[in-house]
Amino acid sequence: MKNCFNLKSAFLAATLIPIGAIAQAEKISIAVGHQSMCTDTYTAGIVIKELGLLEKHLPTEGAYADAEYDISWADYSSGGPITNQMLANKLNFGVMGDYPLIVNGAKFQETDSLRTLYVAGTGYNLKGSGNAIVVPVESDIYSIDQLNGKEVSTPVGSAAWGMLLKAMQDNGIPTSDYVLKNQSPAVGAANIAAGKIDAHSDFCPWSEIMEFRGTGRKIYDGAETGVPYLHGVVVRQDFAEEYPEVVQAFIKAVYEAGEWIREDPMRAVSEMEGWTGVEKEVLYLYFSKGGHLTLEPSIKTEWIDALKFNHGVLVKEKAIPPLDFEAWITEDYLKAAYADMGVDYAADKAKMVDPAVANEGLPMEIWHARDGISSYATMPEFLTAVAEMQGTGAKLNSTYVYDVETGLKLFGKTAFWVKTGDGYATFLRKGEAEAYAAENAGALVTFDEAVADFISET
């Protein structure tokens, strides 16, 4: 091995020293692979890039006094190519979802000399919301058990694929009882719109894009699997060891990106729509107060358990290599970055946001095209406001309510509404809405019917 190294060193000396000699001051190249079509990666990708947050936090003193930074960003539609580019050392950082993260760690550990480190999260949904199964809006399928014998597509290898497998297993539907098709998010969305596929399982924010565009309807949310859905940041170990302060700077940028979004979600999603092309109303479902995503970079024990579970699925279905989680996951950079920022890491790590609890009592919202977001504490107030705004011919971008069962934020127009006397309740799934209606002597109504109850005659 050593001889090989010497041989290689000689080869490199002959071919590369002239190139290296040109460089005068230390130039640190930082290349980040991110995904502008995956909402949960935004705080470690597009937001940092567009706000220049990494530049803001990069070290400029001590050993870095003469450093010259060359930052580049590469946008990908999935995590797989990011891993390939990291192997080729064309990217130092990669931002991706849980399943691709595991493949990343395992693929690197399969090599002799290369490793990545999982250094931070970006955000999470404790119960697994973000992935979902969608059917065409006119479909008569309302629950996952109706997928028996149907054609279901998903981007194989993605987090949505893992969720689909688990959801089907949990509901006692073996793979032999449905036809699994491999379809990209864009193709799946187009097929849902055209009614060419019975159901499509996808990751964030594709399901909500389909709902917002009125082409698809969720029948199953990842939250039902109970397995946390998370995204994170991996970095090449050689880079992290050479420039630990740069990794800490990146984590500080992730943290600040989260703060920036929390500060003014409406401003944030409007900006992000311009950067990514994803509709701001869809992004609001994720990034607003009560949204699907909790922005917080700490690595929790529960995340490691979830990643180990996901690795088991991948080993079984894709025969991926083993992964030493102890060697791969490190909190060292996070702790150092938090300490530098004067933020209590242990407190953040201990915090766990469960939408069912955290979203209880949150107000419903209306996004008026001209006036922005307004909030309403009760259903009658909310429905009255919608009726009044519609009465004036005002354009409403969107309305938001919460699922009684899971606490998930929903579009008002896609929720299942139950009217019980003077009260109204909203649900993600039809089955639960029907059960609630039966228990409370209520009836299922459409959003328009609920609004119609509040249209004044004058």
Added chain:
Amino acid sequence: MAVLRTLHHTIAQDWQRMLLSGLLFAVLFQVLMLLALMIRFQALPNYVVAYDWIGNVIHIVKSTPSWRDIPPIINQEWLLEVGKINYEYGTGISEWSLNVVPVRMMVLFVLGLLVALCTSLQRRDTCTAGPATTLRAATGIGTILVAMTNATMSWVVCCAAPSWVVGLAMLGLGVATSLALETMGPALNIAGFGLLSCTVVFLAWRKTRAAKSQMGAPSHA
């Protein structure tokens, strides 16, 4: 030794044709893959990206400590990417693409050379129809195995990584079967080359034997 001499003689006689066949095979296979993608997806490509392959290879060699890790990484390096981006969602998503990978082109070039060598050795072959058909079938199967496992098409459904099973998935093979076959790629590739190499050796041996028996036969008997 006689077999090697036959091979050497055949290559010396036909090297230009073999070289041309190798080059044509490598290039035409790329064209064929692009056509397959266009027909399968009923769409023309709308983007082309060229990559600094040499620069990237130098970068990989420079930054990968172990020699053993270098070949599989270089094996994934692209020279050219031609495909279709769907702009209906976000800033656009590459739905499918052909990735021209120099390492794979070299493999296809060698494949073309071997096929040309087989045909050279089979030319003027006087054996009966049965064995000739078997030999052609062996050449064909070997070629298909190698060509199939060196396909470099990407389809975003396969998490946008070029894999030889993308071709099979495009043809409608089930997801589970495609994934199960993916790990068999190197074995199938070796099997294809093995089959072709055995065919070449067998053809050279038979040609040598035929030449010897012709030399040994009494003239004007």
